[in-house]
Amino acid sequence: MKKRFLTKIVSGISAVVLATGALTGCGSSDSSTTTANNADEQVSESVDTTENTDTAEETSANYRTLDEIKESGVINIGVFSDKSPFGYVDENGDYQGYDVYLAERIGEDLGVEINYVSTEAASRIEYLQTGKVDIILANFTVTEERAEEVDFALPYMNVALGVISHDDNVVTSLDDLTEDDEIIVISGTTAETYLEKEYPDIKLQKYDAYAEAKTAFENRNGIAWANDNTEVIAFSIENEGYEVGIPSLGSADTIAPAVTKGNETLLDWLNEELVSLGNENFFHADYEATLLETYGSEYEDTLVIENTELP
Amino acid sequence: MQLMGIELLLKGNNFLRMLSGLWVAVRISLVSVILSIGLGLIVGALMTVQNKVIKTVMRLYLEIVRIMPQMVLLFIVYFGTTRVFGINIEAELSAIIVFTFWGTAEMGDLVRGALISIPRHQYESAEALGLSKLQTYLYVILPQTLRRLIPLSINLITRMIKTTSLVMMIGIVEVLKVTQQIIEANRRTSPNAAFGMFATVFMMYFIVCWPISLLSKHLEKRWSDR
Amino acid sequence: MNWNVIREYLPLYIEALGLTVKIGWLGIILSIALGLVCALILYFKVPLLQVIIKIYIELFRNTPLLVQLFFLYFGLPKLGIRITAQTCGILGLTLIGGSYMTETFRSGLSAIDSIQSESALSLGMKKHQVFFYVILPQAISISIPGFMANIIFLLKETSVFSAISLMDLMFTAKDLIGLEYKTIEALFLLVVFYLIMLLPVSLLGTYIERRVRYAAYGD
Numbered sequence: 001m002k003k004r005f006l007t008k009i010v011s012g013i014s015a016v017v018l019a020t021g022a023l024t025g026c027g028s029s030d031s032s033t034t035t036a037n038n039a040d041e042q043v044s045e046s047v048d049t050t051e052n053t054d055t056a057e058e059t060s061a062n063y064r065t066l067d068e069i070k071e072s073g074v075i076n077i078g079v080f081s082d083k084s085p086f087g088y089v090d091e092n093g094d095y096q097g098y099d100v101y102l103a104e105r106i107g108e109d110l111g112v113e114i115n116y117v118s119t120e121a122a123s124r125i126e127y128l129q130t131g132k133v134d135i136i137l138a139n140f141t142v143t144e145e146r147a148e149e150v151d152f153a154l155p156y157m158n159v160a161l162g163v164i165s166h167d168d169n170v171v172t173s174l175d176d177l178t179e180d181d182e183i184i185v186i187s188g189t190t191a192e193t194y195l196e197k198e199y200p201d202i203k204l205q206k207y208d209a210y211a212e213a214k215t216a217f218e219n220r221n222g223i224a225w226a227n228d229n230t231e232v233i234a235f236s237i238e239n240e241g242y243e244v245g246i247p248s249l250g251s252a253d254t255i256a257p258a259v260t261k262g263n264e265t266l267l268d269w270l271n272e273e274l275v276s277l278g279n280e281n282f283f284h285a286d287y288e289a290t291l292l293e294t295y296g297s298e299y300e301d302t303l304v305i306e307n308t309e310l311p
Numbered sequence: 312m313q314l315m316g317i318e319l320l321l322k323g324n325n326f327l328r329m330l331s332g333l334w335v336a337v338r339i340s341l342v343s344v345i346l347s348i349g350l351g352l353i354v355g356a357l358m359t360v361q362n363k364v365i366k367t368v369m370r371l372y373l374e375i376v377r378i379m380p381q382m383v384l385l386f387i388v389y390f391g392t393t394r395v396f397g398i399n400i401e402a403e404l405s406a407i408i409v410f411t412f413w414g415t416a417e418m419g420d421l422v423r424g425a426l427i428s429i430p431r432h433q434y435e436s437a438e439a440l441g442l443s444k445l446q447t448y449l450y451v452i453l454p455q456t457l458r459r460l461i462p463l464s465i466n467l468i469t470r471m472i473k474t475t476s477l478v479m480m481i482g483i484v485e486v487l488k489v490t491q492q493i494i495e496a497n498r499r500t501s502p503n504a505a506f507g508m509f510a511t512v513f514m515m516y517f518i519v520c521w522p523i524s525l526l527s528k529h530l531e532k533r534w535s536d537r
Numbered sequence: 538m539n540w541n542v543i544r545e546y547l548p549l550y551i552e553a554l555g556l557t558v559k560i561g562w563l564g565i566i567l568s569i570a571l572g573l574v575c576a577l578i579l580y581f582k583v584p585l586l587q588v589i590i591k592i593y594i595e596l597f598r599n600t601p602l603l604v605q606l607f608f609l610y611f612g613l614p615k616l617g618i619r620i621t622a623q624t625c626g627i628l629g630l631t632l633i634g635g636s637y638m639t640e641t642f643r644s645g646l647s648a649i650d651s652i653q654s655e656s657a658l659s660l661g662m663k664k665h666q667v668f669f670y671v672i673l674p675q676a677i678s679i680s681i682p683g684f685m686a687n688i689i690f691l692l693k694e695t696s697v698f699s700a701i702s703l704m705d706l707m708f709t710a711k712d713l714i715g716l717e718y719k720t721i722e723a724l725f726l727l728v729v730f731y732l733i734m735l736l737p738v739s740l741l742g743t744y745i746e747r748r749v750r751y752a753a754y755g756d
Contacts, residue, residue, distance in 0.1 A: 062393065081484070082495040089492040091323025118484050122715025127482075129718070130393035132402075149718050188715030196716070205622070205702045206712060208480070211491035212611065214498065215505050216702065219614035221622070238499050315615060377689065378735040379728070380696035382707055387724055394720050469599065476601035477697065487604065506615035509608040513600055520599035 062131035063260035066269050069134055074113045077103045078133035081118035082211040085234060085294050086139045098290040099137045102156065102257075105282065106135070109273060120208045122188025125149050128260045135270070136258045139228065141190045143253070151261050153270040154307045155254030156283055161191050162229030163246035164217075164236055171224040172245040174199055184222035186213050191226040194250045230303065234294045254305065271310055278306035316494070316507025325493050332486035333515055339406050339478065340471035346407070347414025348464055354415055355422020356448060369419075376416035382477050384409045389481040406478045410471055421463050425456035462531035469520040469527070476516070486512055542722045546713060550726050553709040554734060560623060560703065561695045561734075564630030565688055571631055572638020579639070580646050590639070597636040603697045605629050610701045626698045630691055637687045645680035646672065681749055685742035692735055706730050 069075050079099050080087035087097040095103075095116045107114040117133050124140055127133045128150045141159055142152045163183070165171045174195075177183075182205045185192040195202055205222045207213040214235065217225040225232065229247055236242045257274075259266045277283065283304045291303070320326045358369045389405040392398055400408070429452055437447040479487045490512050494504045575590045597605065610625045620628065649672050657667040699708035710727040714720050 062399065081488070081492050084495055084498070088496050089489075090496055091319075091325050091493070093324055093328050118482060118488065120482070122711060123482060125718050126390055126714060126720065130390065131399045132393075132482075187712050193716060206704075206708070207702050208700065208711070209491060211495040212700070212702075215494065215611045218502065219611065219619060221614075221619070221702075239502065374736075374739065378693070378739050379731060380693040380707070382696040383727055383731055386707075386710070387728070390714065390720050391724050473599075473601040476603040479603075480700070487607065503615040506608075506612040509604065509612040513604050513608050516600045516604055517596060521595060524599055 062129060063263040063266070064131070064134055065263065066265035069266070070110060070112060072112075074115050075107060075110060075135070076115045076117055076133045077106070078117045078119040078124060078127050078136040078138055079103060080121075080138045080210060081116075082209055083139060083231070084238075085290055086231070087137075096290070098157075098286055099139060101286045101290050102277075102283075103135075103137050105277065106137075106270075106273065110269075120188070121186045121210075122208065124188065124258070128258060131260060134259065134263075134266065139231075139255055140258050141228065141253045142256050143190060143193070145193070146258075149261065150258045151263065151267050152256040152258050153267055154274040154311060155256040155305050156274065156307075157230070157255040157305055158252065158303055159228045159230055159255050160252050161194055161226060161249040162232040162244050163224050163226045163249060164232035164242055164244045165224040166220065167241055167243040169223065170243045170245040174202065174246070174249075177202060177223070179203075181223040182221075184213050184217050184225040186210060186227060189227060190250070190253065191228070195226060198250075233299075234291075237294055274307045275310055278308050281306055315510075316501050316504030317511070319493055319497055319501055319504055319508065320511065322497070328489050328493070329486050329511070329515065332484065332489040333519065335403075335483065335485045336472055336475035336478070337519065339403060339410065339475050340468055343407050343410035343414050343471055344464060344468050346411040347418045347467070348460070350411065350415040351418025351422055352453070354419030355426060358419055358423040359426050373416050373420060376413050381409060381413060381474050382480060384412065385477060385481050402478070402481050402483045405481060406475070406483065410474070414467055414471065417467060418460070418464065421460055422456060425459050426452060429455060458534050462527045462534065465523060465527035465530065469523045472520055472523075473516065486515060538721055538725065539719070542719050543726060546719075546722060546726055549709050549713070550706065550730050553704055553706045554730050556703065557695050557698075557705040558734060560626045560630065560698065560705070561692050564627050564634055564695075565691050567627065567631040568634025568638050568687075568691065569684070571635030572642050575635060575639040576642035576646060579643055593632075594636045594639055597633050598640070602629060602633050602694050603700060605633060606697065606701050622698075622701045622703050625701055626695075626703050630694065633694070634687065634691045637690065638684065641683035641687060642676065642680050645676040645683070648679050649675050678749060682742070682746040685738070685745055689735060689738055689742060692738065696731075706734075 064072070079095060079097075081089050081095065083097070085097050087095065087099045090096050100116075103114060103116070117127065119127055119133070119136070119138050121138075124136050124138055125146065128136055136150070139157075139159075140146075140152075142155060146152075163171055163174070171177065171181075174183075180203075182203045183195065184205045184207065185195060187206045187208055192204065192206065195204060205216070207216060213225060213227075216222065218239075224245070225235075226249070229244070229249075232244050233247070236244045257270055259270065283306055284300065287300050287304050291299075295303070320329070354369070354372075357365055360366070385405060388400060388409050389402060392400055392405075433451060434447060437451045442450070475485065476487055479485055484492075490508045494501075494508055497504055575594070578586050578590055606625060606629045609620070609629055610622065613620070653671055653675075654667050657671045658664070662670070695705060696707045698705045699711060702708075704712075706727055710723045713723040
């Protein structure tokens, strides 16, 4: 009896080793034909890339060129579906918002249909790198770290970070927080990165989706919510009982469309498009159509960026 | 305000959108169950084979399915495969692959159990009648095991439908995500919608799964009596 | 695969494992307790309570944990009932686990032949003695494989806690993918840590199942 149990453990442990290899190696695809192909591919790949393993990820082209997109007649654009008024879905199931307004125009000028892909903040880079979308238009702040992973086009909006709290307990400085105070952030946003780096002692409560974070904030699961200041200002205007105690935090940044690293044809087209849109003051029109109701006209010139020349 | 969000169901296409979100979940599980039954019959037969290599592979497969949370498998297939092989698998297809991978193991194990419970003399009589191994499996053994498998596979459908709530995490817009979108779009006018809306989703899942699990229980009882 | 990244991430995963194990096992212990109580109420057919418990079991066995958690965590505070993410995780796991444990334990109880209680009564044992010394021990031992299966199921279910901001293993992996884009390393560690947490339980389960089967065949 004992001996059998022992052999079981030993075989179990070897199973773990094998299983980990199998899982991470072949992604547990269960169809036998594809695993066979994959195995071949993997072998040839590892032979090819023995010299420069670092570039292996970048050389595998996980994107569609401008021509391929036009040919297929459909462009996949990653947007938020729960971040009003920038990207959300109305009661008829249609995507709306400042980012979507731009997406609609891009589709029109390319002459293709748009397939909206609902994204969360943390999956934006992943979606581009794995070719699941052609463009991300999800309020994507340009940062150095991100620029190493994806290619940003010209910016179309200004942004900084902001912190909002309930108006009966306003946080005006991040240095005043007690040990138990938790700040709500959304996973994969610049607010998360900034707070992790600059205030490592502050406890963060992280959510995947905007809708979840906002509901948790309303429910007072955290003392404050840190995000793009555009977003928290909009929240304080749209909902009663909240105050933006810290309207600007961190550096002034910009928001831009992003494409998969190396997708030059699409990037060049986007930049030209953004310049020609800048010449017709498109983003002022966008602001007036989607953001005016929330922000009023006072933020129009500080938020909007119109590009007049190529980088 | 008083209705805690229930009123949003009547606004625009909201309720229809939630239903079609639920249908996405049901569709994924139905396709996966059908594939699992087919593949499970093969895998189950393989599990009874007395070959060391096949045996080890099957054990390993079963053990992986037994321990790995479906969510982990979803992430590996959806995000991992592209990274390792450069193949882009769509979200819904990833979900079907993972659910079939899981369902096949469960069905296979059930088929194996059913197969070894069939008395030896049946195989021998079939052989004596001149039936080949495949014929014996298809015409003699399989029909007898099917009756035992049907209630269990119906049960598997409900478990799969419940597990489909996870696909929201890999970006599939199903009922939970639609619900969040509705809560978000109406935050200003219905700040308490989270209560009513999530309660609605809870009941929707219940209304779909409860009859199916009753049916499975009923069939199991009825067919085990004979 | 970059081993430096793995080394850097390791402490984060160990911390997450701690939280997952803590919440997971607390939830499991409470589910067993809840399951026992509910099964006893059903066994003794306590009026009213048994109806409530039947409804509870059907509701929680036929809905996903993720939806239950969303309702408890995001919905209930709208009625003024606010709970922290950890409490919500433990509560959710206990509620779904309790419904599964009740079912397992109830079928264990009903598997004991009524002849046994009749013979025990005829030997002059009191009713409660029959239950506690004859029925209950056998029912528990019959239910153990079912309990083990439920425990593995519940430990796996903890992977949805990430949705309510609990920093469990799944959350750590997702967060690292989103923050540092090291998908392969993050997923690799995720798999390894789930194996560390679940493989021993799974092996123990198979072992116990075999023991119980021997015991059943022994008589």
